[in-house]
Amino acid sequence: MKNAAISELFSEMADIMEILGEDGFRINSYRKVARVIADMPTDIEEMLATGKLAETPGIGKSSLAKIEEFIKTGQITAHQELLTKIPQKLLQLLKIPGMGPKGVKAVYENLKVKSIADLKAAIETGKLAELAGFGDKKAAIIAKGIEFLAKSTGRIRLDQAFNAATIVMGFLNGLPGVKKIEYAGSLRRCAETIGDVDILVAAKDGKKIIDAFVKSEFVQEVLAAGDTKGAVIIKTDSCPVHVDVRVVPEKSFGAAFNYFTGSKQHNVRLREIAVKAKLKLNEYGLFRDKKMIAGATENEIYKKLGLDYVEPMLREDRGEIEAAQKHKLPDLVCLEDIKGDLHIHTTASDGSCEIEELINAAKQKGYQYICITDHSPFVAIANGLSPARLAKQIERIRKLNDRLKGVTVWAGTEVDILADGSLDYDDKLLAQLDFVIGSIHSRMSGDRETLTKRVLKAMDNPYLNCIGHPTGRLIGEREPMDIDMQAVIRHAAETRTAMEVSSNPYRLDLKDVHCKMAVEAGVKLVINTDSHKLHQLDYMPFGVATAARGWATKADVLNTWPLAKFKTWLAGKK
Numbered sequence: 341m342k343n344a345a346i347s348e349l350f351s352e353m354a355d356i357m358e359i360l361g362e363d364g365f366r367i368n369s370y371r372k373v374a375r376v377i378a379d380m381p382t383d384i385e386e387m388l389a390t391g392k393l394a395e396t397p398g399i400g401k402s403s404l405a406k407i408e409e410f411i412k413t414g415q416i417t418a419h420q421e422l423l424t425k426i427p428q429k430l431l432q433l434l435k436i437p438g439m440g441p442k443g444v445k446a447v448y449e450n451l452k453v454k455s456i457a458d459l460k461a462a463i464e465t466g467k468l469a470e471l472a473g474f475g476d477k478k479a480a481i482i483a484k485g486i487e488f489l490a491k492s493t494g495r496i497r498l499d500q501a502f503n504a505a506t507i508v509m510g511f512l513n514g515l516p517g518v519k520k521i522e523y524a525g526s527l528r529r530c531a532e533t534i535g536d537v538d539i540l541v542a543a544k545d546g547k548k549i550i551d552a553f554v555k556s557e558f559v560q561e562v563l564a565a566g567d568t569k570g571a572v573i574i575k576t577d578s579c580p581v582h583v584d585v586r587v588v589p590e591k592s593f594g595a596a597f598n599y600f601t602g603s604k605q606h607n608v609r610l611r612e613i614a615v616k617a618k619l620k621l622n623e624y625g626l627f628r629d630k631k632m633i634a635g636a637t638e639n640e641i642y643k644k645l646g647l648d649y650v651e652p653m654l655r656e657d658r659g660e661i662e663a664a665q666k667h668k669l670p671d672l673v674c675l676e677d678i679k680g681d682l683h684i685h686t687t688a689s690d691g692s693c694e695i696e697e698l699i700n701a702a703k704q705k706g707y708q709y710i711c712i713t714d715h716s717p718f719v720a721i722a723n724g725l726s727p728a729r730l731a732k733q734i735e736r737i738r739k740l741n742d743r744l745k746g747v748t749v750w751a752g753t754e755v756d757i758l759a760d761g762s763l764d765y766d767d768k769l770l771a772q773l774d775f776v777i778g779s780i781h782s783r784m785s786g787d788r789e790t791l792t793k794r795v796l797k798a799m800d801n802p803y804l805n806c807i808g809h810p811t812g813r814l815i816g817e818r819e820p821m822d823i824d825m826q827a828v829i830r831h832a833a834e835t836r837t838a839m840e841v842s843s844n845p846y847r848l849d850l851k852d853v854h855c856k857m858a859v860e861a862g863v864k865l866v867i868n869t870d871s872h873k874l875h876q877l878d879y880m881p882f883g884v885a886t887a888a889r890g891w892a893t894k895a896d897v898l899n900t901w902p903l904a905k906f907k908t909w910l911a912g913k914k
């Protein structure tokens with residue numbers, strides 16, 4: 341689908357026009373087109389062919405012509421022309437967290453900044469801080485943003501890695517002689533970012549498979565191609581991805597699967613246990629002298645080492661080896677346990693779905709309940725609901741519920757936690773809701789003490805049920821807030837406040853180690869998607885995996901509970 345690429349071109353055109361100070365009305369219409377296309381669930385080419393694109397609100401004649409041009413030629417002349425009007429490296433400034441088109445325009449016009457290097461210099465000489473609209477604080481944030489950008493290591497998000505694995509596995513699946521295919525490495529462990537994707541194939545003739553793999557059409561660059569291993573960079577919709585493919589004999593598949601799943605630290609511990617038992621463990625099998633005693637499956641390897649089977653999500657050497665020896669591994673929460681999604685936005689604020697669409701989607705997923713949680717007024721850019729609009733929404737949801745079968749819709753909110761720790765609706769209104777998530781969306785760069793106090797104070801509100809995306813990080817884009825998580829978790833236990841695990845692959849917030857702290861403190865988790873679009877409801881497995889990496893069981897996760905039990909728990913706070 342060319343949707344993403346076209347949407348990006350329109351927003352880039354809008355960015356350039358904004359930097360050049362062109363007509364605001366046109367800029368907005370380009371942004372609108374970008375948004376409409378990004379939200380479009382069907383292939384834009386198909387929409388164009390069937391004439392549906394021309395009827396889509398927000399897409400005028402001139403945009404239509406540009407889209408048509410892109411589909412025919414792979415570029416848009418107007419875009420190319422805009423690019424000639426600005427310095428080549430200027431757009432890179434937009435990648436810095438804290439810099440928008442307005443900021444870029446200001447530094448370009450007033451300080452002649454044409455690149456990130458120029459901007460760095462302007463920060464060092466203090467010129468940026470002197471510029472109207474910036475100041476010391478903002479300059480410091482931007483300096484941090486530049487550092488952050490430089491540090492980003494090329495690791496990719498879980499969703500991007502899964503897409504890449506799907507492409508490659510789909511291809512390998514069609515090759516003759518392939519007995520088994522699995523993904524291993526950090527992807528199988530569902531780590532929060534992925535360095536490269538490791539795929540394992542069981543087959544006799546490795547060379548044939550590697551040859552076919554490195555020649556496949558999605559390959560952009562071949563890094564290595566041997567008899568049993570190929571390493572390449574593949575093209576995907578979102579980014580280039582490094583993929584390693586290894587071919588092993590079927591009788592060693594379990595040993596290889598175990599070895600290449602890692603983590604390295606977990607492997608080291610396993611090998612130590614083997615050595616103590618006078619055995620040898622490597623990627624070919626578990627051996628006593630020269631005799632292989634296990635290797636075809638992971639299960640038999642763990643068993644022969646005297647361990648219970650360890651789920652990949654736990655293989656980080658964070659106590660799982662000891663627990664496996666004592667038969668004390670947790671029975672991890674899994675996707676099938678999830679009974680509802682409790683953080684979803686609708687068109688009332690900044691979501692793109694109607695409540696009715698969400699109900700249908702929830703039914704398809706077999707959920708028993710969902711909760712609608714639009715924003716509160718403080719986040720004006722997200723069209724947060726005024727108290728009156730929220731009251732109306734509550735009424736509407738109650739009416740809808742009367743007619744519903746099989747699934748219950750809760751009226752909720754994602755209310756802003758304001759700078760002083762108070763909530764953005766009054767208690768009287770909050771009291772009418774089924775579920776209240778409180779989140780921080782402003783002044784996120786405050787100091788540790790201020791931010792921690794702010795969260796603790798919010799939890800004291802008797803109507804607050806859950807802290808949403810507690811650290812506010814965006815993987816690869818924004819650092820987490822500096823918060824004393826130990827203190828927050830302790831207070832969550834004291835106030836019967838749950839902590840959210842956001843399944844959005846940019847967030848995964850709480851992260852795994854914080855989930856484990858929460859679980860150990862007896863704090864309940866809620867695994868949500870924070871969906872703004874329909875397809876984002878599918879993010880749930882990422883959150884479940886993150887909670888599982890934090891050793892969470894079904895009992896630790898409120899939205900695996902039956903409705904009545906959940907309600908009773910919630911009632912206990914007030």
Ligand code: DGT
Nearest residue numbers: 525526533534535536599600601602603604607608
């Ligand atoms: P990544 O790709 O950085 O996200 O992380 P992994 O865990 O996928 O690491 P990768 O791709 O370098 O290697 C895959 C697995 O292979 C790793 O989890 C464990 C195993 N492995 C790789 N190198 C070593 C090593 O030097 N020693 C041991 N014991 N295992 C290794």
Ligand code: CA
Nearest residue numbers: 525526536537
């Ligand atoms: Ca890897």
Ligand code: CA
Nearest residue numbers: 536537538584
């Ligand atoms: Ca690798």
Ligand code: ZN
Nearest residue numbers: 683685754870
């Ligand atoms: Zn949200």
